[in-house]
Amino acid sequence: MDAILAFQAVFLGIIEGLTEFLPVSSTGHLILVGDLLGFRTASSSVFEVVIQLGAIMAVVVGFFPRLARVAFTVHEDPGSRRFAIAVLLAFLPSAVIGAMAHDFIKTVLFSPWVVSVALIVGGVVLIVIEKYLPAPRVFEVESFSPALALKIGLFQVLSMIPGVSRAGATIIGALTLGVERRAAAEFSFFLAIPTMLGASALDLYKSRDALTMNDAGMIAIGFVAAFISAMVVVRTFVGFVGRHGFAPFGWYRIVVGSVMLVLLAARG
DSSP: OOHHHHHHHHHHHHHHHHHTTTTTOHHHHHHHHHHHHTOOOTTHHHHHHHTHHHHHHHHHHHTHHHHHHHHHHTTTOHHHHHHHHHHHHHHHHHHHHHHHHHHHIIIIIOOHHHHHHHHHHHHHHHHHHHHTOOOOOBOOGGGOOHHHHHHHHHHHHGGGSTTSOHHHHHHHHHHHTTBOHHHHHHHHHHHHHHHHHHHHHHHHHHTTTTOOHHHHHHHHHHHHHHHHHHHHHHHHHHHHHHHHOSHHHHHHHHHHHHHHHHHHHHHO
């Protein structure tokens, strides 16, 4: 692997870690930045998905005490049981539809144009939802009902369109269904664990014949960079949302999407 490719892997890993849990679309950012850098290899789409495991590892480390408590008490504690059932039910729609539509998503939707438009539309939705939030009725993941979790999972399906944002879709869904901001943000973290593990496993399996040792080294570098940068977000995001809400991310999405549309149009 040459130095330029290694630098690009580090840079994209940092981008992934910083954006995975923000409602701004990590996949969208990777597609846009990768396009600007000319980072297009036979396995680049696999790289963009698999390095998200580094960000997921940051969630496991950052929330380890809570996750461990759920794992060890799920058989006896109703709150832990509701937590586990909520995550599994919310994951189910994406697991089914993602497996069915994987090839279409990869070949048709992974486009800078799609990402740019989705960023703008999602930004507008985020600002509107933040302004007209219903009064929260649910304040912790341990009190999610199965029906609520499944509905949030249906919102997450929208994030299969690059640029929509997995975190953004789940957070918007949770907010509109009466979940308090901090609980919505935390649930998006926990739901990311099975969702991204499943997406990465499917991508690796589909691309198993095309991957080389050079690709493995590139993915490993991106994985580590994503883990380190994601730890920063995991430790600060919930507190930021509690103080400022989600509107700043909506405006950011609109600006980035608009700038990219101008650049793409200028490039022809």
